[in-house]
Each structure stands twice: as C-alpha cells, then as structure tokens.
Amino acid sequence: MRTLRLSMALIQDAFRQLVHGGKLYWGWVAFLCVLVAVGAQAYAEQLEHGLIVTNMRDPVSWGFYIGNFTFLVGVAAAAVVLIIPAYIYHWKPIKEIAIVGEMLAVAAIIMCLLFVTVDIGRPERFLHLFPFVGRPNFPQSLLSWDVLVLNAYLIINVLITTHMLFRAYIGRKPSRFAMPLILLSIPAAVSIHTVTAFLFSALPSRPYWNAAILAPRFLTSAFCSGPAIILILLQLLRKFSDLKIKDEAIWKIAELMAYAMAINLFLFGAEVFRDFYSDTHEAIHYQYLFWGTHGHRSPIAIYTWFSVIASVVAFLLFLVPRTRKNVITLNIGAVLIYMGVYIEKGVALVIPGFTPSVTGEIYEYEPSFIEFRVAAGVFAIGFLVFTALIKIATPIMLGRLRAKGITVTDDEQDEQDEQDEQDEPAPAAPGTAEAAT
Amino acid sequence: MSCSDSTTGCADEGRRGFLQTAAAAAGVAMLASCSEEAREAFFQKHFKELNKEELAERLARLERTYTKQFGKPFKVGAEPAMEEVLFGYALDIARCIGCRRCVYACVDENNQSRDPQLHYIQVLEMDKAKGVDLAHADPYYEAEQVPREGHFYFPVACQQCENPPCVKVCPVQATWKEPDGIVAIDYDWCIGCRYCMAACPYGARKFNWGPPTLPADQANPDTHYLGNRPRQKGVVEKCTFCIQRVRKGQYPACVEVCPVGARKFGNLLDPDSEVRYVIDRKRVFILKEDLNTNPKFFYFYGV
Numbered sequence: 001m002r003t004l005r006l007s008m009a010l011i012q013d014a015f016r017q018l019v020h021g022g023k024l025y026w027g028w029v030a031f032l033c034v035l036v037a038v039g040a041q042a043y044a045e046q047l048e049h050g051l052i053v054t055n056m057r058d059p060v061s062w063g064f065y066i067g068n069f070t071f072l073v074g075v076a077a078a079a080v081v082l083i084i085p086a087y088i089y090h091w092k093p094i095k096e097i098a099i100v101g102e103m104l105a106v107a108a109i110i111m112c113l114l115f116v117t118v119d120i121g122r123p124e125r126f127l128h129l130f131p132f133v134g135r136p137n138f139p140q141s142l143l144s145w146d147v148l149v150l151n152a153y154l155i156i157n158v159l160i161t162t163h164m165l166f167r168a169y170i171g172r173k174p175s176r177f178a179m180p181l182i183l184l185s186i187p188a189a190v191s192i193h194t195v196t197a198f199l200f201s202a203l204p205s206r207p208y209w210n211a212a213i214l215a216p217r218f219l220t221s222a223f224c225s226g227p228a229i230i231l232i233l234l235q236l237l238r239k240f241s242d243l244k245i246k247d248e249a250i251w252k253i254a255e256l257m258a259y260a261m262a263i264n265l266f267l268f269g270a271e272v273f274r275d276f277y278s279d280t281h282e283a284i285h286y287q288y289l290f291w292g293t294h295g296h297r298s299p300i301a302i303y304t305w306f307s308v309i310a311s312v313v314a315f316l317l318f319l320v321p322r323t324r325k326n327v328i329t330l331n332i333g334a335v336l337i338y339m340g341v342y343i344e345k346g347v348a349l350v351i352p353g354f355t356p357s358v359t360g361e362i363y364e365y366e367p368s369f370i371e372f373r374v375a376a377g378v379f380a381i382g383f384l385v386f387t388a389l390i391k392i393a394t395p396i397m398l399g400r401l402r403a404k405g406i407t408v409t410d411d412e413q414d415e416q417d418e419q420d421e422q423d424e425p426a427p428a429a430p431g432t433a434e435a436a437t
Numbered sequence: 438m439s440c441s442d443s444t445t446g447c448a449d450e451g452r453r454g455f456l457q458t459a460a461a462a463a464g465v466a467m468l469a470s471c472s473e474e475a476r477e478a479f480f481q482k483h484f485k486e487l488n489k490e491e492l493a494e495r496l497a498r499l500e501r502t503y504t505k506q507f508g509k510p511f512k513v514g515a516e517p518a519m520e521e522v523l524f525g526y527a528l529d530i531a532r533c534i535g536c537r538r539c540v541y542a543c544v545d546e547n548n549q550s551r552d553p554q555l556h557y558i559q560v561l562e563m564d565k566a567k568g569v570d571l572a573h574a575d576p577y578y579e580a581e582q583v584p585r586e587g588h589f590y591f592p593v594a595c596q597q598c599e600n601p602p603c604v605k606v607c608p609v610q611a612t613w614k615e616p617d618g619i620v621a622i623d624y625d626w627c628i629g630c631r632y633c634m635a636a637c638p639y640g641a642r643k644f645n646w647g648p649p650t651l652p653a654d655q656a657n658p659d660t661h662y663l664g665n666r667p668r669q670k671g672v673v674e675k676c677t678f679c680i681q682r683v684r685k686g687q688y689p690a691c692v693e694v695c696p697v698g699a700r701k702f703g704n705l706l707d708p709d710s711e712v713r714y715v716i717d718r719k720r721v722f723i724l725k726e727d728l729n730t731n732p733k734f735f736y737f738y739g740v
Contacts, residue, residue, distance in 0.1 A: 050670045051629075052553065052647035061634040061644060121629020121644065121671025124479065128609040128628055135483050135610040135626075143608035143632050204728050205602060205638035281572055359559060359593060359640040360571040 039377010078226020
C-alpha cells in the first residue's frame with residue numbers, strides 16, 4: 001500500500017515537473033512538438049499513398065528509415081559504456097551519471113521501434129510479429145529475434161530507470177533487485193546490436209553485408225556514437241542544471257571512445273582491404289561506397305569520405321590527452337564521431353548493400369523529402385521522451401524532489417557534499433546523486 | 438473456438454483464444470469506426486490455420502469484395518497442391534529473343550498493378566562476349582527490334598528455390614514453400630517489412646509501393662488465394678508459376694505465350710515430363726548455385 005501511495009505521489013510530482021519549466025524548456029518542447037507535427041503529417045501522407053512517397057523502390061528496398069534504425073540500435077546499446085565502469089568497476093564519477101545512459105537507451109529504443117514501424121508497409125498488422133496472437137518465425141528469422149531483444153532491452157531499461165528514480169525519490173538506495181537487472185542489461189545491450197548486425201550479415205545474397213566481421217563492427221561503432229551523444233548531453237546537463245558532472249567522467253568516456261574508434265577503423269580497414277585486394281565482383285559494392293560504378297558517380301561517395309575523415313580526425317583528437325581534455329576539441333571530436341558513425345551505420349551501410357542490386361541494376365537512392373520529415377518526427381519523439389525523463393530525473397538525482405515526509409536537511413546535504421569531495425564511499429544517508437544511481 | 442479442427446492442442450488454442458480476445462479488446466476502440474469487412478480482415482487468421490469452413494468463408498468474402506470492386510463475377514480458389522507433383526521450369530537462353538511477351542502475358546494473367554507497373558519477369562539483356570554476367574546486365578533495354586546484334590537475353594523471375602532464403606527470413610511466416618514446390622505468400626498476413634526482398638538473390642520479390650491499380654476490363658476474374666487475386670498496397674508479391682493455372686493442369690501464362698518455345702514446364706517427379714526431358718538430354722545450369730538455394734528453375738542452351 002505504501003509503495004502504491006508513494007508511486008502515485010511520484011507520478012504526480014513527475015507530472016508537476018513536466019509542466020513547470022522556464023522559457024528555454026518550453027521553447028525546446030515547443031520546437032520538438034512542431035517537428036513531431038511535421039513528421040506526423042508526412043507519415044499520414046505515407047499511410048494514405050503507400051511507401052511510394054519514399055524514394056525506396058524494388059532494387060533498393062530499404063533506405064533512410066532502416067539506416068536510422070541501425071544507427072539508433074547502436075546508440076541504445078552504448079549505455080553499457082557507462083554501466084560497465086559504473087557498476088563493474090564501481091568508478092564513482094561515472095556511477096553518478098549512469099542513469100543518463102539508461103534513459104538515453106530508453107529514448108533510443110523507442111526511436112528504433114518507431115523507425116521500424118514507419119518502414120513497414122502494413123503497420124496495422126504488427127501483432128503478427130508476436131507469439132500467440134501472430135506467427136513469429138522464431139527462431140528462423142533474425143527479425144523475430146530483433147523484435148524479442150529490442151523489446152526485452154526496452155523493458156529492462158525502463159525497469160532500471162523507474163526503479164532507480166523511485167528509490168531515490170523515497171530516499172533509499174536501490175533495492176537488491178536492481179543489480180541483477182543492471183548486470184542483465186549488459187549482455188542485453190550486446191545482444192541488440194549483435195542481432196541487428198546478424199539481420200544484415202545473415203543474407204548471403206548481399207555480399208556487402210554477408211561478412212563475419214559485421215557484428216564486431218556494429219559493436220565498436222556503437223561504442224563510439226552512443227558515448228558521443230552522452231558526452232554532449234552531460235555537458236549540457238552540467239550547464240543547464242545543478243547536476244555536478246566531473247570532468248574525469250567526461251575524459252574517461254572520451255578515452256574509451258578513442259579505443260573503440262581505433263578498433264572500429266581497423267575492422268573497417270580490414271574489410272576494405274579484403275574487398276579491394278581480392279577485386280572480385282563483390283568489390284563493386286565498396287566501389288559504389290567510395291566512388292561509383294559503371295561511370296556513374298555514386299551520390300553517397302561524398303558522405304563516405306566525410307565519414308572516414310571525420311572518424312580518423314576524431315580518433316586522433318580523443319587519443320591525445322591534451323585535445324581530449326580541451327573542451328573545444330573534445331566537442332569537435334564528439335560531433336565528428338557522431339556524424340561519422342551516423343553516416344557509416346546509416347546510408348553507407350544500407351544503400352551499397354542494395355547497389356548494384358542482385359541482378360546488377362543500379363538504382364540511385366536518395367531519401368525523399370517525406371522520408372526526411374518522418375525521420376525528423378521520430379527523432380523529435382525520442383528527444384521529447386529523453387527531455388521528459390531528464391526533467392523528472394534531475395531534481396530527484398539532486399535530492400530536491402523527495403516524497404513528502406522524506407526530506408533531506410541541509411546538514412545532511414552538506415555532510416554528503418563533503419564526503420563526495422573526499423571521494424569516500426557514501427553512507428546510507430539519502431539525498432545525493434549517489435542514491436540515484 | 439473449437440479444438441477439433443486444429444492441429445494445435447486444446448491448451449494452446451485456449452491460450453491463443455484468450456490472447457486474441459485480449460488483443461481484440463485493445464483494438465476495439467481503434468476499430469469501432471471501421472467497417473465489418475475491415476474488422477474481419479484485422480482479426481483474421483493465417484491462411485494455414487484456417488479450417489475448411491473458415492477457408493470457404495474467407496474465399497466467399499473475398500469473392501464478394503472483388504465482385505463488387507470490379508463489377509464482374511470473381512472466383513477465388515484455393516486448390517491445394519496435387520499429390521506427387523513438384524513443379525520445375527526450364528528456359529532455353531539460346532532461343533529467347535528478348536521480346537518480353539512473357540512479361541506482359543504474366544501481368545495480364547496475374548492481375549499485377551498496371552500503374553505503378555509491376556513485373557514478375559525481368560528480361561536482362563546481356564553481352565554475348567561477357568556471357569551470363571548479372572553485373573553487366575541491362576533490364577531496361579529499349580530496342581526497335583530484338584534480338585539486338587551482339588546480345589542475348591536472360592529472363593529472371595522467382596526460381597522457386599527448394600531452400601528459399603525469403604521463407605527463412607520472413608518474421609511472420611507470411612511466405613512458405615507449398616508441397617508442390619511453389620513459394621507462396623499470404624497477402625493478408627504479410628506486414629510489408631521487405632526483409633524477403635533483401636534476402637532474395639534473384640530480385641524476384643516485388644513490393645506494392647503504391648496502391649495497385651487494376652482496371653476492371655483488364656482484371657482476370659479466375660483467381661487463386663495464393664496467386665493472382667487482386668493485390669493490396671504495402672505487401673510483397675512474386676511469381677507463383679501461375680498457381681491458379683498449374684494446379685489445374687494448365688501451363689503458366691509465360692510458357693504459353695513464348696513465341697519461340699524457349700520456356701518448358703512440368704512435373705520434376707514425372708520422368709516423361711518436358712522439364713525432365715530437358716534435364717536428361719540438355720546441359721542445364723542454375724543461377725547462383727553457390728548460394729545453395731537449389732532453384733527449380735533451370736537454364737539451358739538448347740542448341
């Protein structure tokens with residue numbers, strides 16, 4: 001009963017948090033809502049006329065939507081970059097902010113599911129994917145695996161975040177159920193990206209994807225792109241809230257990204273070498289990726305080159321401690337990595353797989369305006385979810401939002417802050433971000 | 438829900454029934470405004486789960502819908518595979534002249550969308566000097582007269598694989614291999630994810646990107662549930678060897694129309710069939726044999 005009462009109180013307080021905000025908050029929310037409306041209008045048009053309003057056609061039957069989906073699976077999986085140092089190595093600066101990664105995972109998975117939904121021709125038949133009401137082709141189809149692992153990962157992360165927030169709200173440490181869930185989220189994160197990579201590499205008809213190295217490449221690029229977003233988010237949080245985020249945490253994440261990018265570039269290089277040196281028919285997809293074929297210049301070549309150069313530059317910036325710790329070069333690096341991986345796991349992954357087609361046809365795909373609008377809408381929904389989560393979580397993490405009767409005195413707060421500075425293990429006393437993570 | 442008509446056990450049926458009810462309850466609000474037909478379509482079962490009465494009911498409903506839609510009586514059959522029959526196809530690339538009559542006979546027979554145009558057969562123009570080389574094939578050749586000097590023609594449609602990658606990847610079992618070897622699709626079950634199109638090594642699967650258009654005067658009213666019944670937006674379709682014809686002992690439309698007799702069709706299990714004659718006496722090859730798809734579509738050089 002008590003739990004139920006407190007849960008209701010949390011929901012009420014959370015709602016109050018969402019409707020109270022400054023000009024900046026409302027401006028941001030309004031901007032996102034406009035984008036959602038734009039996307040919804042475009043999607044309505046797509047539902048009415050069919051996917052013919054996109055530029056996808058039989059030779060290139062997946063495009064921008066599936067590219068975004070693939071990229072965002074990586075972002076979702078990257079929460080483990082925070083979870084592992086926080087909970088396996090108990091590294092305090094990151095433990096305090098690990099919940100940000102989990103919330104990002106929730107928002108990213110929601111975007112993933114939306115991107116798949118907007119891509120399918122008969123979304124009203126989605127129940128066919130589920131057991132008992134439908135006929136999932138499990139375990140044969142990797143897509144049915146993907147439905148399983150994506151939903152499982154979403155549920156795990158929703159449980160973790162709500163549990164953490166609730167416990168912090170009532171001034172307690174996470175219960176003993178939290179740790180097993182957090183540990184489970186690590187293989188779950190690996191699984192979503194592995195399964196998504198297998199989705200592609202399981203197709204021997206598409207030599208561009210049918211490579212054993214694809215799943216490792218997915219994982220390493222995910223450990224670059226997701227943290228790149230987290231890096232920028234953490235700095236924004238630090239600026240716009242009272243949340244204390246230590247420089248060490250940010251530098252450590254950047255360092256981990258440098259290693260991930262090194263492996264990512266190595267694996268990509270191995271793939272490129274294999275294809276170009278062998279110089280078989282299969283190399284034609286890589287030719288399309290970098291230049292074009294049959295005398296046509298490929299429309300994606302310029303993005304590919306940008307992606308490769310951006311990734312290399314960002315790698316160097318994050319490798320060298322001086323540029324990693326400089327706020328300007330750090331952010332340049334994060335943006336470059338984000339853009340580099342967004343291209344690599346988006347258009348550069350999907351389109352050359354289909355070009356040339358299995359019968360040698362070259363259909364030059366570029367997303368239509370409707371595809372861009374729908375995608376903007378999906379991203380806006382994801383950002384809205386994330387904004388809401390952060391808006392609710394920040395005061396709880398700061399110890400300012402507590403269930404009635406569980407208030408923190410200033411003395412306790414000061415005591416806590418002192419201890420934080422000394423970097424000692426926190427006592428059971430509530431009221432800091434420690435309790436929230 | 439009765440148990441006797443299903444191959445699944447009673448317990449499973451009960452659970453399924455419960456969940457279907459739960460799903461139904463969730464959808465009620467959404468569907469309250471829909472028509473009876475739309476509601477039926479939303480909750481309908483997979484083709485293979487239908488019992489005799491349900492199948493008859495489904496076919497009758499479709500016949501009513503199509504008859505109303507096209508203003509002429511439609512027949513929707515569901516003839517099952519014949520015993521001891523495995524369909525096979527053989528195509529003589531030495532004879533094919535690239536006239537594309539097969540392409541259009543197929544469209545007339547199978548009620549594909551006219552605008553946007555949807556073709557099951559792609560005739561590829563190839564360079565004689567290069568041989569069978571898909572990387573240098575041209576599906577969009579425009580010629581005053583065929584065959585063109587220095588070229589030969591290579592029609593590709595569904596190869597009706599014994600080991601079909603499209604069936605393996607379909608997340609909802611909307612496509613499967615029939616006992617007579619035809620790879621079929623339930624258009625009412627397909628969710629339009631197009632994973633099968635990514636998996637098919639032959640580009641045989643086609644998607645209805647827009648709403649299919651079929652003028653009433655061009656519609657073929659003699660249809661099969663798994664074949665040429667009028668199509669819908671947002672689902673995948675493909676060649677079925679003209680399932681509505683071959684299961685009644687007729688040739689596929691493309692075989693009948695071919696002016697040079699390049700197309701042969703028959704029962705692979707019958708040693709006296711045309712297709713077996715070709716396999717026994719000519720040298721045949723299959724497309725992309727390295728992918729282990731094991732097609733039942735054989736190419737040969739007839740001279």
